[in-house]
Amino acid sequence: MILALRLLLAAASGLLAYASNEPLGWWWAGVLGMTGLYASLAPWRGPGPGYRAGALLGFTHALVLYLFMLPWIGEFVGNLPYIALSVFCALYALALGVGGVAVARWRYGFLAFPFVYVLVEWARSSFPFGGFAWVRLAWGQINGPLAPLAAWGGPALVSCAAALVGAGVLALLHRRTRVAGVLAVVVPLVAGLATGLTVVNREEATVGETRVAAVQGNVPRMGLDFNAQRRAVLANHVQVTEDLAGEELDLVIWPENSSDVNPFADSAAGELVDRAVRAVDTPVLVGTITRDEVGDRNTMVVMDPDTGRGDQHNKHFLQPFGEYMPMRDFFRMFSEYVDQAGNFQPGPPEFTVRMRDVVVGVATCYEVAFDPALRSAVRDGAQLLTTPTNNATFGFTDMTYQQLAMSRLRAIEVDRAVVVAATSGVSAIVHPDGSVSQETGIFEADSLVETLPLRDSLTIAARYGAAIQTALILLGGLLFITALVTGRRRDTA
Numbered sequence: 001m002i003l004a005l006r007l008l009l010a011a012a013s014g015l016l017a018y019a020s021n022e023p024l025g026w027w028w029a030g031v032l033g034m035t036g037l038y039a040s041l042a043p044w045r046g047p048g049p050g051y052r053a054g055a056l057l058g059f060t061h062a063l064v065l066y067l068f069m070l071p072w073i074g075e076f077v078g079n080l081p082y083i084a085l086s087v088f089c090a091l092y093a094l095a096l097g098v099g100g101v102a103v104a105r106w107r108y109g110f111l112a113f114p115f116v117y118v119l120v121e122w123a124r125s126s127f128p129f130g131g132f133a134w135v136r137l138a139w140g141q142i143n144g145p146l147a148p149l150a151a152w153g154g155p156a157l158v159s160c161a162a163a164l165v166g167a168g169v170l171a172l173l174h175r176r177t178r179v180a181g182v183l184a185v186v187v188p189l190v191a192g193l194a195t196g197l198t199v200v201n202r203e204e205a206t207v208g209e210t211r212v213a214a215v216q217g218n219v220p221r222m223g224l225d226f227n228a229q230r231r232a233v234l235a236n237h238v239q240v241t242e243d244l245a246g247e248e249l250d251l252v253i254w255p256e257n258s259s260d261v262n263p264f265a266d267s268a269a270g271e272l273v274d275r276a277v278r279a280v281d282t283p284v285l286v287g288t289i290t291r292d293e294v295g296d297r298n299t300m301v302v303m304d305p306d307t308g309r310g311d312q313h314n315k316h317f318l319q320p321f322g323e324y325m326p327m328r329d330f331f332r333m334f335s336e337y338v339d340q341a342g343n344f345q346p347g348p349p350e351f352t353v354r355m356r357d358v359v360v361g362v363a364t365c366y367e368v369a370f371d372p373a374l375r376s377a378v379r380d381g382a383q384l385l386t387t388p389t390n391n392a393t394f395g396f397t398d399m400t401y402q403q404l405a406m407s408r409l410r411a412i413e414v415d416r417a418v419v420v421a422a423t424s425g426v427s428a429i430v431h432p433d434g435s436v437s438q439e440t441g442i443f444e445a446d447s448l449v450e451t452l453p454l455r456d457s458l459t460i461a462a463r464y465g466a467a468i469q470t471a472l473i474l475l476g477g478l479l480f481i482t483a484l485v486t487g488r489r490r491d492t493a
Contacts, residue, residue, distance in 0.1 A: 006053070010036070016032050021069060021140040021402055022398065022401035022402050022405045027143045030144075030166075034165070040061070059094050061097075062092070067086050071397065077337045102484050103116060110168060115479055118160045118473060122469065129320040129326050130317060133371075138155035138162070139155070141162050142409050146162055146165070147196075148195035151199050151461055152461055157472070165188050168181045205456060205457035206453040210451070211451045213247065216445065219424050219443075233258065234272055238273070242280075251282055252284040255422050255423040261288075262288055265291070283303065284303050285300055285302055287299070287388050298364060299347075302354070313351060313364065314348070315364045315365075317366060324345075360382060360383070387421075388421045388422075391424060400422060417453055417455075424442060427446070428448070
């Protein structure tokens with residue numbers, strides 16, 4: 001009976017963690033989800049659950065979270081891959097459950113639990129095939145007071161703070177841990193609020209401004225074969241761009257795959273792109289497919305009305321099972337969809353392009369989930385950021401809103417405005433404090449125009465974010481091992 005109650009609590013905590021993510025965006029639900037998870041692992045007037053039960057509780061929490069959060073993956077390929085990914089990601093939480101049970105046996109284990117959580121989150125976000133960083137706890141905190149902490153330590157620090165506040169809430173219920181519990185809850189919240197007021201979006205870091213347009217051309221929903229569909233998408237983006245003729249613009253951002261027909265290999269596509277660039281008479285960042293001696297590239301390339309083809313960013317962090325297929329022969333035994341995956345090749349870890357006098361940091365679609373992308377961009381001089389994306393395959397699902405939350409947290413993390421350009425929505429203008437001033441609807445042709453600040457600041461996260469995350473995960477590993485060793489000694493005493 002007790003284990004059944006713990007399993008219900010773990011499942012409820014997973015549901016709460018899901019609710020913190022967009023489009024619901026209830027940041028407090030993520031914190032309470034951590035309260036529920038830690039409560040399911042902690043002793044209740046007795047010795048508490050064993051390691052096997054803890055592993056099951058952690059798995060249950062994560063499985064519920066991912067099953068609710070990731071259905072968009074099955075929009076195109078069906079439910080089997082989506083469920084398989086959810087189960088696979090939940091396997092990491094077996095370790096979280098074991099580590100959570102081990103540290104919860106300490107009186108002040110709630111102070112250790114957040115570091116164990118970050119350790120497991122890092123592992124899931126890193127391995128294998130580059131990991132899956134889509135489901136970090138931090139993304140669900142974008143609407144809350146902990147989000148500004150991203151400026152100090154990126155998503156890892158925000159996740160740690162959310163888990164600390166959540167576990168601290170449980171400590172408030174026990175007399176012997178109440179004072180420490182108050183500190184665990186109050187200190188991160190106050191630090192986040194203070195950071196938001198004093199560090200985030202500092203005007204003194206502004207060195208200029210630029211007038212930017214994000215173009216969302218939309219995609220045809222049916223009735224065309226593959227080749228005609230790609231040409232229609234390009235024509236749509238040309239049309240919306242031509243509608244901007246007469247606007248005073250400094251640069252224009254198109255989405256990923258906006259010209260899925262290579263304009264450098266297809267003369268008709270090249271003429272359409274040139275027509276759009278001439279209409280606005282300003283540099284346009286175009287999403288296309290290119291090919292070189294290495295292979296196919298997912299490319300964002302600058303097209304200038306005066307100088308023609310300019311800088312380009314070849315996507316470095318590619319999406320496994322989508323843009324490329326790891327272990328293709330092995331996975332072909334399980335799904336016929338394997339051969340629909342692409343064979344793109346990663347570009348170098350370079351994330352900036354120059355559009356006349358403005359250095360723009362580029363993280364194409366999936367890359368926004370990876371810490372090094374935009375941190376590297378601002379260290380290399382990016383004054384403004386963009387996250388061009390193509391979400392059309394995922395329809396009206398939550399995917400585009402979840403991705404927008406990542407762009408918003410990245411804006412805070414590196415103190416830059418972010419232009420989100422999506423083929424079918426949601427496109428958005430994000431300011432350095434993570435706020436959204438404009439956004440489009442899904443599956444509509446539209447454009448967003450706004451004057452945005454150019455910044456030259458480097459936040460602590462941009463400079464030292466990787467080192468801070470390493471410190472958090474090393475501390476998590478040390479606490480995990482220590483708790484297991486001391487727990488085993490106690491069990492055998």
